[in-house]
Structures are given as C-alpha cells and as structure tokens.
Amino acid sequence: MIERRSTEQPMPVRVLVVEDDEGIAWPLRRGLARSGYEVETVASGREALEAGPADVVLLDLGLPDLDGLEVCRRLRALSDAAVIVVTARGEEGDRVAALDDGADDYLVKPFGLAELEARIRAVLRRMNPGRTHYTVGPLTVDPRTRRTTVRGEEVALTPKEFDILECLVADPGRAISRQELLTRVWDENWYGPTRVLDVHVAALRRKLAIEGLIETVYGHGFRVVPGAEVGD
CATH class of the missing domain: 3.40.50.2300 (Response regulator)
Structure with a gap:
C-alpha cells in the first residue's frame, strides 16, 4: 500500500x-x-x-x-x-x-x-509547514518572516535577492540552472536579459560576505556550498 x-x-x-x-x-x-x-x-x-x-x-x-x-x-x-x-x-x-x-x-x-x-x-x-528556516554555515534564511541573518546579524536584501537565496539554500549543494532560477524568481515566461540574474547574485555575494557560499557552475547556474566561511 x-x-x-x-x-x-x-x-x-x-x-x-x-x-x-x-x-x-x-x-x-x-x-x-x-x-x-x-x-x-x-x-x-x-x-x-x-x-x-x-x-x-x-x-x-x-x-x-x-x-x-x-x-x-x-x-x-x-x-x-x-x-x-x-x-x-x-x-x-x-x-x-x-x-x-x-x-x-x-x-x-x-x-x-x-x-x-x-x-x-x-x-x-x-x-510540511513546520519548516521555518534554512541554515547553511553562518547563514540563516527564514522564508516565513523573509529575514536573512549572518551569525545573528540581519542582512537587508531586496525581494528578488531573497527569492534567489531561498531557492539556493533550500537545496544546498545542488546546482540550480539559470533558467530554473529565472523561472522561479521572475516568471516562467521571462524573456528579458539573463544578466539580471548575475547582477542579483553579485549583490548577494557582496551583502552576505561569506566567501565561497554561492558558487558559479559554469555553463549551468549556481549552487550554495555548505561549510563556507564568513570573509574578513
């Protein structure tokens, strides 16, 4: 059964x-x-x-x-x-x-x-509504409150930056294609420039300041790497 x-x-x-x-x-x-x-x-x-x-x-x-x-x-x-x-x-x-x-x-x-x-x-x-947050190393992402913290300090993200980050941290280690991220964060019929994704990922890396957290998978997309550390 x-x-x-x-x-x-x-x-x-x-x-x-x-x-x-x-x-x-x-x-x-x-x-x-x-x-x-x-x-x-x-x-x-x-x-x-x-x-x-x-x-x-x-x-x-x-x-x-x-x-x-x-x-x-x-x-x-x-x-x-x-x-x-x-x-x-x-x-x-x-x-x-x-x-x-x-x-x-x-x-x-x-x-x-x-x-x-x-x-x-x-x-x-x-x-499974009990899942309230994702934690990857020093990073915590709370989809319910849409808050992001690094070692307890809140980091201000734009709505699109948060959505991209949530997609990545929900499945750490998995390489998520650029098209999947564009479909999930923008729209399944998005026809704009894909560079908009690179701009938002670059902003995420800068704001989070966690060296190696968001890795580029060349020719495919991005992934979150568990075990990344906070940069200086």
Whole structure:
C-alpha cells in the first residue's frame, strides 16, 4: 500500500511517476533523478496503488486500466502523499474534478522540468509547514518572516535577492540552472536579459560576505556550498 514517508526521513524526496507513456515517463525519471530525487515509475493505476511509500505522486489521468480520477481518490484514501496530476487534459472541468477528488496540484502537458520541480517543492512546503528556516554555515534564511541573518546579524536584501537565496539554500549543494532560477524568481515566461540574474547574485555575494557560499557552475547556474566561511 502506498503511503507518505515520515517527515523524519532524510532526503532524497521519493517521487512515484504514474505514466503509461514511456516517452514521457523516462525523461521525467531521468530529469528528476539528476536533480536528486528518488524516482519510481509505474505504468498503471493498480501498480500505483500497490507501490511503496512516496512523498509525491505524479499522476497521469489517461491510464490503461483505471480512470485516473478513481486512482486519485483511492490514493487520497490510502495515503497523505502529495498528488500532482500531470495530464494533457487542460479543461477547467478536468482541473476542478481532479482537485475535488484530492489532487494537491494540476499540471497540463507539455511542461518544463523546472516548473514541475517548483510544483513539487510547493506541495511539500504546504504539507510540511513546520519548516521555518534554512541554515547553511553562518547563514540563516527564514522564508516565513523573509529575514536573512549572518551569525545573528540581519542582512537587508531586496525581494528578488531573497527569492534567489531561498531557492539556493533550500537545496544546498545542488546546482540550480539559470533558467530554473529565472523561472522561479521572475516568471516562467521571462524573456528579458539573463544578466539580471548575475547582477542579483553579485549583490548577494557582496551583502552576505561569506566567501565561497554561492558558487558559479559554469555553463549551468549556481549552487550554495555548505561549510563556507564568513570573509574578513
């Protein structure tokens, strides 16, 4: 029986992909695994209901054996795992039906991996509201109050600077692409210059003054490095 793992379980987050189209399931599995998620894929509703514990279920509605909405209802009765419907059905009635049947979110195909990962993080935050802050070395970031401190001293950040920093510290060590940061902090349809991100990261480095905290991953993006120290 599928059930949500205890919040005491360490990372990685376990994702169950319920998708009968291998051309969709395989890229999802590969992309999420590269981002550090533990991924299992199944191709039918019955397999989904018999799968092991998961934190998040990505559920296609067009399954070969059971109606996707029925699977959603059964999953909700069996488990408190987050359910994100991923489907080609984009009508308002389909969205309403899925949400009424217990889905936590609804994503219409085609979609980008960055948006999907943002939806996963969002549903997990809603299901784990007790997480009040992130700490990396001398740095503490509190999303609830939007305060940032370095060794207890508050650092004033602009809203965009804070949002970038929160994205990075929420998953220390993971290289986050420039496109993902632009999508999450600005807008998924951002068409402005990408240099705006470099300007904000440079300001963050200057204000935080933690040598080596935000590392550039050339050709990809940025990551927060655990264990960085305060500069002189």
